[in-house]
Amino acid sequence: MSTVLELDGVTKRYGEQPPVAALRGVSFSVRQGELVAIVGPSGSGKSTLLHVIGTLERPTSGVVRIGGVDAAQLSDRELSRLRAREIGFVFQQFFLAEHATARENVADGLLYAGVPAEERLRRADEALERVGLADRATFKPTKLSGGERQRVAIARALVGKPAIVLADEPTGNLDSATGASIMALIRELNAAGATIVMITHDAELADGLPRQVRVRDGQVVSDCP
């Protein structure tokens, strides 16, 4: 399987006096079809890593390659295009538009993909079906449960068929039973071919996944199945 994500000696420093070293030489790669947990305690650098992997922030040094493309070689505009095409984001807080239906929220995942409006809605319905929410397409987020909102957010992340889905504490706002059903969905989507990197502070949750990259003080301390 091909490598979809590669980090090589990535560092990130914030501020000047004194600088905070949030990442201190992180290297690992993710192959197509993997389901990987990045796990570490508070302050270990997980969010910084997510921002760097997601090309939302540029590293201080080191290389980030998405689908073999060195992100540092791209302009901000090219980087936005790469991000829109290749990376699907799922966040703890869902970030759905409250005034829009589930279908419209999911279709928004294709806004920058050059897909005509009608086709966007058709593909949104397909994605909602994949996450088990076909019957909620016309509901607005306020009429959905937390678990259903996260399913809509996952459908939005998947609708453009990105090379990689980045999920930041996707069960963090959910009770344990609902969280377990979202984890089951994540596994199911991975089994169907999606490459997923999940960030979590929850070691128990990470232990259930096929690969865990453990971070501490801005460094990878273990990477094991």
Ligand SMILES: Nc1ncnc2c1ncn2[C@@H]1O[C@H](COP(=O)(O)OP(=O)(O)OP(=O)(O)O)[C@@H](O)[C@H]1O
């Ligand atoms: N914008 C910033 N400016 C200065 N320091 C920062 C900034 N963002 C993060 N840091 C520092 O970098 C280190 C890593 O932070 P980061 O948020 O990546 O950790 P985390 O593992 O995601 O933590 P949490 O689980 O609590 O969100 C911390 O010491 C943090 O204080």
